Amino acid sequence: MLEVKNVVFAYPDQNTPWNFHFSVEPGQCIAIHGASGSGKSTLMNLLAGFLQPKSGDILWQGKSIRNHAPWQRPMTSVFQEHNLFEHLSVETNIGLGIHPGLKLTQEDRQAIERGLQKVGLGEFGMRLPGDLSGGQRQRVALLRAILRQQPLLLLDEPLTGLDSDAGDILRQLLLEQKANGTLMVLASHDKEDRRILADSACNL
Template sequence: MNAVELESVVFHHDAARMRFDLAVAAGEWLAVIGPSGAGKSTLLDLLAGFLRPDSGTVRLEGRDVTRASPAERPVSMVFQDDNLFPHLTAERNVALGTSPTWRLPAEARAQARAALARVGLGGMAERLPGELSGGERQRVALARAFLRERPILLLDEPFAALGPALRAEMLDLVAQLRAGTASPPTIVMVTHHPGDAAGHADRVAFLEEGRVAIVGPPREVLSGADPRVAAYLGKDKG
């Protein structure tokens, strides 16, 4: 079964017309690459429900969600900005994933602390985001996303601001968290770093001018055999 389907999805942004056709199998990890302005974040926003298409159909887990609100969709999303509330502790930020109330039930508190422990922040539950490093804040965001246990996880360049070593560490953490769940979520990950796709994705989708131009195995797509990808990767010798 496909977890994600975009069928003839058209969206207009200013003068640009984007059209997406894409299918992602349940449990698959898809990396989305392409030049700036190709429509990568727009694609994620259409899946998450932050944008609505002008026409076409968005299906998630086999259900038509084209007009559904973000809250109605089986999706969690981690952004480039960690999207934490600066006045809330790490524990409370994580607990918002399942208990969006001011007074935390004991069960929600325990779940949040367990989630923080899984991302290596077991001793930082009471810290505020301003007291954490960039990598630690993204760990909190990941803990919240995985605690929600939604079947689809969207990653919009959440580690772009991190150095290469820390970015690789965070991607390994995502893989570990994913492997540790009973039903591994489907992942759609936007990245500007082809190496991230090569190391973790099952397939890579290359976007160009608001279209999904190529989809295939990482080794095949990133080889640069296609001149459009070669130009994007800086391998174009023509």
């Protein structure tokens, strides 16, 4: 279970701090909903460890991860910026998500190949991110996150820029991850994404 217990945060020029409080079970998805500036991306950065709260706690399976570095947390993130390495191929970008030293097994390489086929990018493995559209880059980023096989997945507008067919493919992929026990925190303006993927909501 992920527990966010009265996590308080404010930027230096912010008069009223945010206070986040909710919990989610494995295999469930909570939708974080609110207007622009309501704190959705800030919450994602707090969960990922890129920001530190003023007070409160973040627990995973009953143990605090508040002071853990981002790479020590049992989660992976898909943010709006894709965060792909521009000078590396699609396959290498995904491989780095699986193993930072690219010490990939044959099974890992096969998983990358199958995953690219599944998201409609089977012929794109050797291309550079700059050769892809925004929607294609987002598919690569989401596939990389899923293949890391972390129990918690943070999704900040994960299907932005995708056409309806690609969106349907990735929603199905995320539903499969939920069925396998992955816990998801979803920030999305898209009502359809929230309707299909979320089991509960946290309105900011």
